[in-house]
Amino acid sequence: MKRLGVNIDHVATLRNARGENHPDPYHAALHVVKKGADSVTIHLREDRRHINYLDTKKICKLNKVLVNLEISINNKIVNNALKIKPNYVCIVPENRKEVTTEGGLNIIKNKNKLSKIIKRFKKKKIRTSLFINPSLKDIKLSKELKVDCVEIHTGKLSNLVKLKKKYTTELNRIKKCSILAKKLKIEVHAGHGLDYKTTKILNKIKEIEEFNIGHFIIGESIFIGLSNVIKKFKKIIKN
Numbered sequence: 001m002k003r004l005g006v007n008i009d010h011v012a013t014l015r016n017a018r019g020e021n022h023p024d025p026y027h028a029a030l031h032v033v034k035k036g037a038d039s040v041t042i043h044l045r046e047d048r049r050h051i052n053y054l055d056t057k058k059i060c061k062l063n064k065v066l067v068n069l070e071i072s073i074n075n076k077i078v079n080n081a082l083k084i085k086p087n088y089v090c091i092v093p094e095n096r097k098e099v100t101t102e103g104g105l106n107i108i109k110n111k112n113k114l115s116k117i118i119k120r121f122k123k124k125k126i127r128t129s130l131f132i133n134p135s136l137k138d139i140k141l142s143k144e145l146k147v148d149c150v151e152i153h154t155g156k157l158s159n160l161v162k163l164k165k166k167y168t169t170e171l172n173r174i175k176k177c178s179i180l181a182k183k184l185k186i187e188v189h190a191g192h193g194l195d196y197k198t199t200k201i202l203n204k205i206k207e208i209e210e211f212n213i214g215h216f217i218i219g220e221s222i223f224i225g226l227s228n229v230i231k232k233f234k235k236i237i238k239n
């Protein structure tokens with residue numbers, strides 16, 4: 001069965017908007033797993049725009065929650081991650097000005113650095129993944145780097161689907177990459193910009209073992225969860 005990882009960074013974004021403690025990503029981590037998520041993803045960004053160091057430490061200490069920590073190749077962040085010891089890490093590119101992770105890693109440019117980082121995580125038995133674009137060359141390079149998993153960036157596919165444009169070429173690219181990765185014994189994950197429709201489309205690729213989804217799940221929960229919260233308030237103010 002394919003696994004679902006829920007990215008809870010947006011819970012921290014909402015909390016930070018008020019500078020108070022609610023909604024707490026620590027409780028969100030516990031809650032999403034209680035409700036069926038297979039793991040929780042958090043991204044400790046260099047600019048700490050959502051999840052902070054303390055959140056990361058607390059969430060990674062949770063026994064019943066498998067935590068996938070997204071990190072850049074920044075030395076300080078890597079050292080922090082090795083200290084905190086999440087269950088999994090996913091190495092992603094990071095650009096200060098981006099709204100979200102806009103593409104996969106430039107593996108060629110960072111090959112030596114990535115190789116050293118992957119070795120350090122493997123030594124600690126932490127499952128390590130690389131966030132990559134759907135490119136066969138990057139799959140082959142990932143194999144050379146002896147990484148456990150790749151997460152294929154699905155942002156382009158998602159945009160095409162949302163804009164009702166032709167997406168078959170991009171889908172085939174993701175499929176070919178997934179088949180090659182599986183053949184090379186690299187576990188395949190997919191993530192970025194996924195919603196119900198794009199996940200349904202990608203679910204047909206049997207080589208994909210894990211989906212990591214954030215923005216849509218948190219956004220959609222507002223609508224699905226709103227009725228319960230309103231009912232609770234109506235009950236409180238009834239008398």
Ligand code: PXP
Pocket residue numbers: 007043070090092100101131151190191192193194212213214215216
């Ligand atoms: N996977 C990775 C590696 C990411 O960087 C992100 C975005 O933080 C996601 C998945 C989730 O993307 P989205 O929030 O668009 O679902």
